[in-house]
Amino acid sequence: MAQKPSIPKGTRDFNPEQVAKRNYIFNTIRGAFETFGFQPIETPSFENSETLMGKYGDEGDRLIFKILNSGDYLSKANQDAYEQKDALKLTSSISEKALRYDLTVPFARYVVQHQNEIEFPFKRYQIQPVWRADRPQKGRFREFYQCDADVVGSDSLWQEVEFIQLYDAVFSALKLEGVTIKINNRKILSGIAEVIGAHDKLIDFTVALDKLDKIGEEKVKEEMRSKGISEEGISKLQPLFSLTGSFETQIESLKSILISSEEGTKGIEELSFINEAISELGLNTAKLQLDVTLARGLNYYTGAIFEVAAPESVKMGSIGGGGRYDDLTGIFGLKNVSGVGISFGLDRIYLVLEELNLFPETVTKNVEVLFINFGDKEALFSLKAIKTLRGNGINAELYPDAAKMKKQMNHANKRLIPYVVLVGEEEMKSNTFTLKTMNTGDQQKLTIEELISHI
């Protein structure tokens, strides 16, 4: 019996319209990346397992798709694990490769492996799919694209300034106005933890603070208490809960909180530098906002932390994020290479553009004219004209079969092809073409030159 066809959960087929819309976003991002001087690289879909494992925490390791070794993979299976039926322990002996989980670790691997060919600072971008064995849910997939731009080999804050401009450039080009680029700095979070005497509880503290938007001030304080942060420390945080006003005003409040922390003060200086530069340079449609509760994969970032929020009218999580990391390539043996990068969330940007009706109508490059097929002689005559049209950059095609006229016209209608051309005895004799405009029904007889200029 024939199989009922389906695809694995969490994966997607994309039809022509969806591919065109996705490519519109990819091309916009790619264009901005290149204008800003980033260069493309690509890495393999699967990496050696040891390249990926242990880089994303236990939870990440679990979500990495492992590829079974080829051939008699049991011949090298770990005997103990096999006898104990210990899947976790067995895996590394029957699987040596895994699908990449993100683009950042493969990029770090690339930089170290090719360090002698790379001219630093290295500005690279990478637009490729990644795979995660996450539980699929609305807007979360097991295969999805990441669009990353990173600079490695420079700790200049001008990079942070440029990444903010880059976000602004991309979202402005997509006509997605009113996005908020939130910025924070790991050094400020460390500084606060230091000031409240919770330096050893930095993660607990930031995880709690990160929830301020969702659960409110009291619940955040409760969580901090439960994690053993002192009442005195929490009281020192009070100004944090009421940080409002402009970027500059918030900076002033933070200064007073962090006055005793060298690291925190450094963080404030960095943020001020970035904010002043952006004020001078201006943004087209985005706005920059200080968000001291922003943490994102904290263990990873060492300086600036970015996150982009869609316009307030759309309910959607972040549509981009990134930050500075000071020792990414260290895991592969190349120390002291500072990096900073940002990422665009393709799927969410797609949903936002769809919801706000921002995809240009011309995004799908459709066939512009269909030649009706009345038989082999007419078809050959038509194909000669079609060849000329294609040579002039017009997407044209012949209906392949001499089917009933009505069927062919229906085909043009269903595919939203704007013009059809009719070629019969008379047209062949006079070397002309009857062009029918589908939405008006108008017909006119044209020479090939007129046909080209009309379409």
Add this chain to the structure above:
Amino acid sequence: MAQKPSIPKGTRDFNPEQVAKRNYIFNTIRGAFETFGFQPIETPSFENSETLMGKYGDEGDRLIFKILNSGDYLSKANQDAYEQKDALKLTSSISEKALRYDLTVPFARYVVQHQNEIEFPFKRYQIQPVWRADRPQKGRFREFYQCDADVVGSDSLWQEVEFIQLYDAVFSALKLEGVTIKINNRKILSGIAEVIGAHDKLIDFTVALDKLDKIGEEKVKEEMRSKGISEEGISKLQPLFSLTGSFETQIESLKSILISSEEGTKGIEELSFINEAISELGLNTAKLQLDVTLARGLNYYTGAIFEVAAPESVKMGSIGGGGRYDDLTGIFGLKNVSGVGISFGLDRIYLVLEELNLFPETVTKNVEVLFINFGDKEALFSLKAIKTLRGNGINAELYPDAAKMKKQMNHANKRLIPYVVLVGEEEMKSNTFTLKTMNTGDQQKLTIEELISHI
């Protein structure tokens, strides 16, 4: 200790220049596909195993990369297989997904799954990577792209005609002149087998015939004898070994051989139709050649068989291939949907263009101008100008650090950036920019407008 980074054998990293060159080929192919009325689809990188397994023969099944189930995958393991340590039998119980092996089977699955949304005839193209656990060797990789265009839902021979034009259009656009598009027809091969009384030995017969170029007439005959093809049958083949001359002359010879075979005669009619149409329409730079030894995955094709050979000056296998298949979607339950399609071999086309030096110099979209960084004040002033340049479509960047002048100039040199801009006290005062042309060393002081028009 840090890991020494590497990638799995048979996979590749692509540096910026390679990505740009590959994209040049992809974009050329994509452009031609769209001009010819093909629409893009994309399918997931991995499919359910049952979608792929059993579609490529035993050898193919072996070469499919299987993905290990997530979590405690041993809990569902086949007990018998586990106890017997039978890897082959165990696989399907610990792996439910596999990386796609080609684009054709996923396309067939797509057509059947989405048949109610598709308007037939359906012309689709698909450019995505595939994976095969083949032994890696020169020019053969475990991850590589396929670029396929297919039409399903029409048995019109005009499709074959258009595919020949499409090959010609792509290779002409790539400036790769002198490719040979070889064509054959499965019905002719069946007809010959019938005529020589070896209908049940069709595969043995075509496998032997396929080697004519490599091993010569005598060895081919020997192989046929060893497979049990009669001396009388082989003698009837004699005209086949000396088929020369034009397409039309060869057709005439074939006619006399196949006069008693209905199927063979049908094949000749099809080839003649296609050849006559192409003669009328003309090709730009490719030539069409009848090659009765051409077989390619014979079990698959039912009508036309295509293969494209690189210009004779280049030693390279086929750079494209395809053909008609009459029941591809049948395996998924949709009967009687005829299809025909072609494929482009990206990696080999890349090697050919490289060898013949046919990549345009402008293919890598490099940074056009680097602003030297003399300090924060100058950097800010520069970034304002850079913003204007980028707004005018010029790829520009600022060196991120106020490093030594020599280091920054070296960076521009190594990255082959054609211009640098120097901004110091004086330039800031007079709102001008000193532009240095790297290959001549010329320097000139320009306003921002002059800078834009100069670059």
